[in-house]
Amino acid sequence: xxxxxxxxxxxxxxxxxxxxxxxxxxxxxxxxxxxxxxxxxxxxxxxxxxxxxxxxxxxxxxxxxxxxxxxxxxxxxxxxxxxxxxxxxxxxxxxxxxxxxxxxxxxxxxxxxxxxxxxxxxxxxxxxxxxxxxxxxxxxxxxxxxxxxxxxxxxxxxxxxxxxxxxxxxxxxxxxxxxxxxxxxxxxxxxxxxxxxxxxxxxxxxxxxxxxxxxxxxxxxxxxxxxxxxxxxxxxxxxxxxxxxxxxxxxxxxxxxxxxxxxxxxxxxxxxxxxxxxxxxxxxxxxxxxxxxxxxxxxxxxxxxxxxxxxxxxxxxxxxxxxxxxxxxxxxxxxxxxxxxxxxxxxxxxxxxxxxxxxxxxxxxxxxxxxxxxxxxxxxxxxxxxxxxxxxxxxxxxxxxxxxxxxxxxxxxxxxxxxxxxxxxxxxxxxxxxxxxxxxxxxxxxxxxxxxxxxxxxxxxxxxxxxxxxxxxxxxxxxxxxxxxxxxxxxxxxxxxxxxxxxxxxxx
Amino acid sequence: xxxxxxxxxxxxxxxxxxxxxxxxxxxxxxxxxxxxxxxxxxxxxxxxxxxxxxxxxxxxxxxxxxxxxxxxxxxxxxxxxxxxxxxxxxxxxxxxxxxxxxxxxxxxxxxxxxxxxxxxxxxxxxxxxxxxxxxxxxxxxxxxxxxxxxxxxxxxxxxxxxxxxxxxxxxxxxxxxxxxxxxxxxxxxxxxxxxxxxxxxxxxxxxxxxxxxxxxxxxxxxxxxxxxxxxxxxxxxxxxxxxxxxxxxxxxxxxxxxxxxxxxxxxxxxxxxxxxxxxxxxxxxxxxxxxxxxxxxxxxxxxxxxxxxxxxxxxxxxxxxxxxxxxxxxxxxxxxxxxxx
Numbered sequence: 001x002x003x004x005x006x007x008x009x010x011x012x013x014x015x016x017x018x019x020x021x022x023x024x025x026x027x028x029x030x031x032x033x034x035x036x037x038x039x040x041x042x043x044x045x046x047x048x049x050x051x052x053x054x055x056x057x058x059x060x061x062x063x064x065x066x067x068x069x070x071x072x073x074x075x076x077x078x079x080x081x082x083x084x085x086x087x088x089x090x091x092x093x094x095x096x097x098x099x100x101x102x103x104x105x106x107x108x109x110x111x112x113x114x115x116x117x118x119x120x121x122x123x124x125x126x127x128x129x130x131x132x133x134x135x136x137x138x139x140x141x142x143x144x145x146x147x148x149x150x151x152x153x154x155x156x157x158x159x160x161x162x163x164x165x166x167x168x169x170x171x172x173x174x175x176x177x178x179x180x181x182x183x184x185x186x187x188x189x190x191x192x193x194x195x196x197x198x199x200x201x202x203x204x205x206x207x208x209x210x211x212x213x214x215x216x217x218x219x220x221x222x223x224x225x226x227x228x229x230x231x232x233x234x235x236x237x238x239x240x241x242x243x244x245x246x247x248x249x250x251x252x253x254x255x256x257x258x259x260x261x262x263x264x265x266x267x268x269x270x271x272x273x274x275x276x277x278x279x280x281x282x283x284x285x286x287x288x289x290x291x292x293x294x295x296x297x298x299x300x301x302x303x304x305x306x307x308x309x310x311x312x313x314x315x316x317x318x319x320x321x322x323x324x325x326x327x328x329x330x331x332x333x334x335x336x337x338x339x340x341x342x343x344x345x346x347x348x349x350x351x352x353x354x355x356x357x358x359x360x361x362x363x364x365x366x367x368x369x370x371x372x373x374x375x376x377x378x379x380x381x382x383x384x385x386x387x388x389x390x391x392x393x394x395x396x397x398x399x400x401x402x403x404x405x406x407x408x409x410x411x412x413x414x415x416x417x418x419x420x421x422x423x424x425x426x427x428x429x430x431x432x433x434x435x436x437x438x439x440x441x442x443x444x445x446x447x448x449x450x451x452x453x454x455x456x457x458x459x460x461x462x463x464x465x466x467x468x469x470x471x472x473x474x475x476x477x478x479x480x481x482x483x484x485x486x487x488x489x490x491x492x493x494x495x496x497x498x499x500x501x502x503x504x505x506x507x508x
Numbered sequence: 509x510x511x512x513x514x515x516x517x518x519x520x521x522x523x524x525x526x527x528x529x530x531x532x533x534x535x536x537x538x539x540x541x542x543x544x545x546x547x548x549x550x551x552x553x554x555x556x557x558x559x560x561x562x563x564x565x566x567x568x569x570x571x572x573x574x575x576x577x578x579x580x581x582x583x584x585x586x587x588x589x590x591x592x593x594x595x596x597x598x599x600x601x602x603x604x605x606x607x608x609x610x611x612x613x614x615x616x617x618x619x620x621x622x623x624x625x626x627x628x629x630x631x632x633x634x635x636x637x638x639x640x641x642x643x644x645x646x647x648x649x650x651x652x653x654x655x656x657x658x659x660x661x662x663x664x665x666x667x668x669x670x671x672x673x674x675x676x677x678x679x680x681x682x683x684x685x686x687x688x689x690x691x692x693x694x695x696x697x698x699x700x701x702x703x704x705x706x707x708x709x710x711x712x713x714x715x716x717x718x719x720x721x722x723x724x725x726x727x728x729x730x731x732x733x734x735x736x737x738x739x740x741x742x743x744x745x746x747x748x749x750x751x752x753x754x755x756x757x758x759x760x761x762x763x764x765x766x767x768x769x770x771x772x773x774x775x776x777x778x779x780x781x782x783x784x785x786x787x788x789x790x791x792x793x794x795x796x797x798x799x800x801x802x803x804x805x806x807x808x809x810x811x812x813x814x815x816x817x818x819x820x821x822x823x824x825x826x827x828x829x830x831x832x833x834x835x836x837x838x839x840x841x842x843x844x845x846x847x848x849x
Contacts, residue, residue, distance in 0.1 A: 302735055323737040334735055341735070343728035345795060354725050354736045361718040408736070 002065030004029045004162055004193040005050065010059035012045055019045045021217045022059070027162070032184060032194040034204045034225070037214035038237055038427035046214070047164045047197045051083030052076030063162070074103070080161035084152050084168055092140035097122040099139055100154045125153040128186075130179030143289070148172055152180065156187075163187065166197045181207050199237075201230050213237055237428065246460055246480070253463065254278035257313060257447035258330075258416050260299055264307035268294035270471040272308070276416065276447040281438065283462035283479070284451045286491045291471035292451045293335050296418045300332045301325045312416070326355070331414035333405055335421045335451070341405045344394035348386060348404055349375035351393050356411045378407035382437060399430025406437065417441065420451040435461060455484045469494035545789035545837065549804035552833075553811060560815050567818045575696045581810040582699035583608075586758045587781045588788065588802040589710035590751035593720070594655075595785055597747050598727035598794025599648065602659040604755040604781060605774030606666035607640040611759035613670050616678030616769025619685045626684035630760050637756020638749050640666055645748030649741040663778065670771050679768040689764030699761040706754065711799035723747065727794025783830065784809055787837050808833070 005027040012020040020042045027033045035043040048054045050061065052071040061068040063079065073083070090099045097118045098105075105113045106121070122135035131149045139147055148168065155163060165184075169177045184194055184207055196208055204211055205225060212222045213236035221236040256275050263272040269291045276282045284292040297303035299310050301319030310317050312328050319325045322332070334340040343351050353360045353371040360371040375389035382403045386396060393404055402423065409417060422438065423431045438461065442448055452458050458465060462479030467490040474494040477486065560568040567573060587604055594600050611633040619629035640662070647658040680686070691698050714720045725733040726740050734740045755774075763769040788805030790797035809830055816826040 300735075321737075321739065322735055323739060326737040332735065334732075339729075340731045343725060343732060343795070346724075346728055350724075354733070354738070357718045357721060364718055365716045366718050366721050 002062070003027060004031070004064060005195075006062040006065075007046075007050065008060050008062075010046065010049060010061070011057050012042075012049060012054065013057055018217050020049070020056075023214065023217070023219045024059075025212045025219070025222070027193045027195060029193055030188045030191050031210065032188055032196055032208045034208040034211035035195060035197045035214065036199060036204060036211050036233060036237060038199065038429075041214040041237070042217040043197045043199075043214050044166055047083065047166050047195060050162075050195065051081060051164045053083065077158055080159055081164070082155035082158055082160045082162070083164040083166065084155045085166060090139045090147060090150060090154075093138060095136050095138055096126070096133065096142075096150050096153075097135040099150060100125065100135070100157050102154070104158075121157070122153065125156055126150075128156075129153055129183055130176070149176065149180075152183075156183075160187070160192055162193045162195070164195045164197070167199075168196075169198070169200065169203060177203070201233065204233075205230070234428070253280040254445065255313075256311075258299075258449065259311040259314075260295075260308070261311075262308040263295060263298060263305060263310065265294055265298035265303050265305045268471055269298055269305075272468065272471070272473045274466045274473055274476070276449050278415075278445050278447050279442050280463045281442050281448045281450060281461050281479075282464045282466060283458040284449065284466050284468055285455070285458050285462075285487050286468035287453075290468040290491065292468050293420050294471075295468070296332060296420055296449065296451060299325075300330060300418060302332070326412060326414075329415035330418065331355075331409035331412050331416070332418040333409050333420060333422070335424070337401055337405050337424075341408075342393050342401060345392060347390045347392055348379070348384070348396075349389040351404055352378060352408045352411050355408050359411070374411060375407070378404075378410065382407055382410075383433060397427070397430075399426040399433070402426050402430065402434060403437075406434070410441075414446070416447045416449070418449045418451075421453065422450060423452075423454070423457060455487060458482075458487065459484065467491050545787075546798065546801045546804055548837070548840070549788065549801065549808050553804065553808050556808075556811050556815060560811075560818065564818050568814075571695055573814070573818075575700075577810050577814045578700045579697050580813075581806050582703040583758045583762060584777070584781055584784060584806045584810075585703040585803050586706050586754050586761075587777065588784050588806050589706050589799050590747075590754040591781050591785045592788065592790055592797050592799050592802040593710070593714060593723060594747045594751055595782075595790035595792070596714070596727050596794060596797050597723040597744055598730060599655040599744060599747060600659070600782060600785075600792075601641075601644060601748065601751045601755075602656070602778045602782075603640065603644060603663040603666050604751065605777040606663045606670065607637055607752055607755035608759035608762065608774035608777065609771060610640060610666045610670045610673070611636040611756035612763035612773055613674050613678065613769045613771060615685075615760045616681045616763055617674055620678040620681040620769070621674075626682060626688065629681070629685055630688065630764075633760035633763075634753055634756045637752040637754070637759065639752070640755070641749040641752020642745065644752065645745030648748065649744050667775075674769065674771065677769050677771045678763075681763060681767050681769060683767075686764055686767035689761050689766070697765065699765055702757070702761060706757070707799060707803050711803070714799050724795055727796070729795075780809065781806075783834055787834055791841075 003026045005025075007026075008024050009022045010020050010024070011022055023042070023046060025033065025046075035046060037043040045054065049056050052073045052075060055070045063081070071079070076083070091102070100122045101118050106117045108114045119135045126133060126135065126149065129149050129152060131146060133142070133146060139150060142150065152165075152168065168180060172180065188194060196204070198204060208225050210222060210224055211228070211233065213220045213233060215237060223232070254277055257278050258276040260275065261273050264270055272291070272295045274282065284295065286292050294303060298305040301321045301324050312330070317324075317328055319328070325332070338344060343354065349368070349372045352375045353366070356374070357366065360367055360374055372389050378384065379386060379389060384400050384403045384407070386400060393401055396404065406419075419438065422434055426434065438448060438450070450461060452461070459479065459482055462482070465477050465479055465482055465487060466473055467475045467487060469491050472494070475490040591600060591604070614636045615629040615633035618624040618632050619626055644659055644662055647653050647662070648655050689698055693701055714723070722733070722738050722743055725736065725738055726743060730740055759773065762773055784805035785797070785802050786792075787808065788797060788801030788803070790802065812829055812833070813826050816822065816829070
C-alpha cells in the first residue's frame with residue numbers, strides 16, 4: 001500500500017531565509033507523525049505547504065500515491081487534507097455552527113441553509129471532542145480553549161484522511177488535551193493519518209508514532225517514538241544537549257518584600273494569599289484559568305480588586321493603576337508579549353524607553369541617544385541578538401522579543417518583578433538564557449513572582465511554589481524536591497469542573 | 509552555548525511570514541521616498557510649485573496668489589496639528605468642523621450681541637472648543653465608545669447647538685474683534701502667522717517632548733502602553749481637549765477674518781483635515797506620523813487646489829486628484845512593508 005503522504009525534497013524560500021531545504025517525509029495511513037523543532041525551524045511551514053496554504057518552491061508531494069500539484073486550502077480540504085491552525089481562523093461574530101461549516105453549509109430547497117442539520121452536525125462533532133457547547137453561540141463568547149476545540153471540529157467536519165494539527169494544545173487545558181488525544185486515537189484507528197506539529201515533548205511521546213525533527217529548515221532525523229528519548233530528540237532539535245538543571249546553590253531569601261492577603265478580583269480571583277521575599281523566586285503554578293495572571297494584574301493595579309490587602313515592604317498599598325505600582329518599585333512582564341507587552345512596529349530603543357521615559361529625558365525632552373545607550377546596555381547584558389537598537393521589535397525572533405520585554409521592565413530597576421509566562425513561544429536556547437537572567441536578578445536581591453504553565457519550568461526556577469486553583473491559592477511547597485505530580489495533584493484536587501469565572505459567564 | 513544562541517536566533521526570524529519581493533530596478537528610489545512621507549510630500553510640493561511657476565509665471569508666483577494659498581491653508585494647518593496628535597494616539601475627531609462653528613458663533617454672540625471685549629470673545633471661543641473636546645474625550649475614555657461613533661454623534665450635536673445658539677449667525681461682530689483676523693504682517697493676514705506658531709510649537713513638542721512621546725505608545729499598542737504605566741485615559745482626553753482648543757482657535761480666527769460668525773462654517777472640514785493627516789503619514793491604527801508631515805499634507809492639498817483653479821482644468825478635478833494622491837501615498841506604504849525584509 002502506498003503511504004498516505006510522501007513529500008520529497010520540499011524546498012521553500014522566503015525573502016532572505018531558506019525556510020525549508022530539501023525536506024522529505026512520509027506519513028503512513030493511520031499514523032500520527034510528529035513534526036518537531038524549535039520556533040522557526042520550519043515545521044509550521046511544512047504543515048502549511050502540505051495543507052495547501054503555501055506553495056512549495058521545489059519538490060513533489062504524493063498523496064495516496066498520486067502526485068499533488070499546487071493546491072489551495074479548499075482544494076486540499078476536498079481531497080481530505082484538513083489543517084487546524086495555530087492561530088484562529090474563526091470569525092468571532094458568527095456562531096460555532098456557522099464557523100464549522102463556513103462556505104460549505106448544508107443546504108435545502110432553493111439553496112437555503114439548513115440550519116437545523118448544521119447545528120445538529122456541529123453539536124455531534126463538539127460532543128465527540130468532549131465539549132458540549134450550544135453550537136448557536138457566537139465564537140466571540142468562547143474562551144480561547146473552547147475556540148481551539150471549534151477550530152478542530154471545523155477540520156473534522158469534512159471527511160478527513162490527513163489531518164494537520166499545528167500546536168493544537170497551546171490553548172488547551174489538560175482535560176481538553178486528553179479528549180483531543182482520544183479523538184486522534186479514534187481517527188487513526190479508522191485509518192486517518194495525522195501530522196502533529198509541536199514542540200511539546202510529552203505530547204509527542206503520548207500520542208505520536210514517529211517523529212521528524214527539523215532544525216533551521218533541514219530534516220535532522222526521523223525516529224520511531226518507541227525507540228527514542230527526550231534527550232535524543234532535543235539533541236536533534238538544537239544540535240547540542242541542553243540541561244535546565246536546578247541551581248543547587250541555596251540562596252538566602254531575605255525579608256518579606258511583597259505580601260498578598262486574601263486578594264480578590266472577582267470573578268477570576270476569589271482568595272489569593274502569598275508572600276515573596278527578597279532574593280527569592282516564587283512560582284505561581286496552576287491550571288489554565290486558575291486566576292494566576294489575573295492575580296498578578298490585580299496586585300499590579302491593572303485590574304480592579306474588590307478585597308484583600310497588598311503590602312510592599314510592610315506598607316499597605318492600593319494602586320490606582322500600573323503607574324502607582326511602578327512608583328512602588330514593581331514591574332510586570334505580561335503574558336502576551338505581542339498584545340500586551342511590546343510595540344512591535346517600533347524599534348528596540350523605543351520599546352525599552354516606554355517604561356522609563358523620564359530616565360531617558362533631560363528636563364522635558366526625550367533624548368534619543370540616551371534611549372539608545374540604555375538599549376545597547378541591555379542588548380549586551382541580556383545578549384539580545386540584533387544588528388542594532390534601531391531594529392523594529394516585530395522583526396526579532398520570539399526569544400529576542402521576550403528579552404526586549406524583560407529589558408523594558410529591568411530598565412525601571414524594580415525591587416519586585418512579576419513575570420507572567422517568561423518563556424512562552426521561546427526557543428530552547430533563549431529559554432536557558434532567560435532562566436540565567438532571572439536567577440541572576442534573584443541573586444542580586446530582586447523578589448521575583450513567576451507565573452508559568454510549564455511545570456518543568458516551575459520546577460527548574462522556583463524557590464517556592466504557590467499553587468492556585470479556581471481563583472484561590474490552595475497550597476505551597478518548596479521548589480527543592482518538588483515534583484510535577486505533587487504540583488498537579490494540588491492544582492487538580494481543588495479545581496471544580498467549571499471555574500467560578502466560567503460559571504459567571506466571564507472569559508479571560 | 510551563548511554563541512550558538514546568537515547564531516540560531518536571528519536565522520529564525522521571518523520564516524513563518526511570507527513576504528513577496530518583486531526585485532524592480534526603480535524600487536530603490538521609490539523606497540527612499542516611501543521611507544519618509546515628509547520627504548515625499550516636500551518633493552511633490554516643490555515639483556508642483558516649480559512647474560506652476562514655469563507654466564504660469566504671471567498667475568502663480570505672485571505675492572497675491574502665494575499669500576492667498578497660505579492664508580487658505582491656515583485653518584487646516586491649525587486643525588491638522590491636533591488631528592495628527594489624536595491619530596498618533598490611535599483616535600480621531602470628526603466633530604472638528606462643528607466645534608469650529610460653535611466656537612466662532614459663541615465668540616460672535618458674546619462680542620457682537622452682548623458687547624463683551626474682543627479678547628473675551630477669543631477666550632470664550634477657546635473655552636467652548638476645550639469643552640467640546642472634553643466631552644469627546646470623556647465619551648471615548650469613560651463610556652468606552654469608539655472615537656468614530658462618538659465624534660460622529662457630537663459632530664451632529666455640536667452643529668445643532670451652533671444653530672440653536674444663533675440661527676442666522678452673527679454679522680458683523682465688531683471692529684476690535686475683526687482686527688485679530690484681518691491685520692496683516694509681511695503681506696499675509698494674521699491667521700497664517702497663528703497657524704505657523706501653532707505648527708512650530710506642535711511639531712516641536714510632539715517630536716521631542718516626553719509628554720507627547722507617550723501618545724505614540726498609546727497608538728502603537730494601547731494595552732501595552734497601559735501596562736507600561738502610561739495613563740492612557742487621561743492622555744487621550746487631553747488629546748481631545750487640545751484638538752477642541754485648536755478647532756476653537758480656527759473658529760474664532762475664521763469669524764474674526766470675516767467679521768462674521770457663520771453657522772455653516774467648517775462643514776466637511778473634518779474629512780479634508782483627516783485626508784491631509786493621512787497623506788502626512790498618520791495611520792488609522794495609530795503610532796505613527798509627524799506634525800510636519802500633516803502640515804505638508806495640508807500645503808500640498810492647498811497647492812493642488814490653487815493649481816487647478818489657475819490652469820482652468822476645472823475645480824471639479826481637484827477632488828479626483830487629491831483622492832488619487834492619497835491612494836498613491838498609502839500604497840507606497842504597502843510597498844514599503846513588502847520591502848522591509
